[in-house]
Amino acid sequence: ETGVTQTPRHLVMGMTNKKSLKCEQHLGHNAMYWYKQSAKKPLELMFVYSLEERVENNSVPSRFSPECPNSSHLFLHLHTLQPEDSALYLCASSPLGRSSYNEQFFGPGTRLTVL
Amino acid sequence: AQTVTQSQPEMSVQEAETVTLSCTYDTSESDYYLFWYKQPPSRQMILVIRQEAYKQQNATENRFSVNFQKAAKSFSLKISDSQLGDAAMYFCAYGVSGGGADGLTFGKGTHLIIQP
Numbered sequence: 364e365t366g367v368t369q370t371p372r373h374l375v376m377g378m379t380n381k382k383s384l385k386c387e388q389h390l391g392h393n394a395m396y397w398y399k400q401s402a403k404k405p406l407e408l409m410f411v412y413s414l415e416e417r418v419e420n421n422s423v424p425s426r427f428s429p430e431c432p433n434s435s436h437l438f439l440h441l442h443t444l445q446p447e448d449s450a451l452y453l454c455a456s457s458p459l460g461r462s463s464y465n466e467q468f469f470g471p472g473t474r475l476t477v478l
Numbered sequence: 479a480q481t482v483t484q485s486q487p488e489m490s491v492q493e494a495e496t497v498t499l500s501c502t503y504d505t506s507e508s509d510y511y512l513f514w515y516k517q518p519p520s521r522q523m524i525l526v527i528r529q530e531a532y533k534q535q536n537a538t539e540n541r542f543s544v545n546f547q548k549a550a551k552s553f554s555l556k557i558s559d560s561q562l563g564d565a566a567m568y569f570c571a572y573g574v575s576g577g578g579a580d581g582l583t584f585g586k587g588t589h590l591i592i593q594p
């Protein structure tokens with residue numbers, strides 16, 4: 364296991380449910396990311412946080428709502444999802460600074476199924 | 479916008495043999511990073527190897543090495559002496575330089591099968 368954890372690992376929800384995904388990093392990094400991984404498609408960047416401020420939102424539907432209360436924790440709040448939102452959601456973190464090489468460390472992901 | 483293309487959805491190699499995974503990318507930047515990540519079944523994505531675009535020397539990490547051709551925008555991964563534990567999805571990724579918080583751009587991945 365790397366220093367990035369995600370809970371839950373699996374989630375099944377109905378389209379009217381509200382749920383949250385949690386990510387925690389123990390690496391002392393200051394940047395955190397949400398990616399969506401669907402079958403046969405490249406990883407899609409969803410959100411980027413730098414020093415707890417959102418710096419990028421890649422045209423993600425409003426039914427996905429991120430939250431970064433501190434540099435170690437990242438949440439993805441889900442509501443009124445669609446079946447096509449079923450995917451593996453990956454959290455990643457990285458250090459900031461020119462020596463960081465932009466190397467990102469990934470969590471194990473949450474496998475989301477929307478019924 | 480940057481794009482990353484992996485043209486081999488699946489590759490198969492005999493154990494102990496050598497295999498090369500292909501990756502091409504498109505960018506207008508001169509300074510950037512390239513990565514190969516490995517994602518074993520039901521396990522976390524981990525970094526295999528990294529290349530800085532300003533370095534001409536190809537990166538190596540034990541059995542893993544890259545062939546970085548900057549002018550051709552090509553970044554292939556060579557795995558020598560393949561082992562059963564190398565079986566996984568391999569993703570090529572592009573990252574900007576500068577030290578800020580920037581997402582990586584990934585290819586679709588190559589599924590590597592190791593035949594015993």
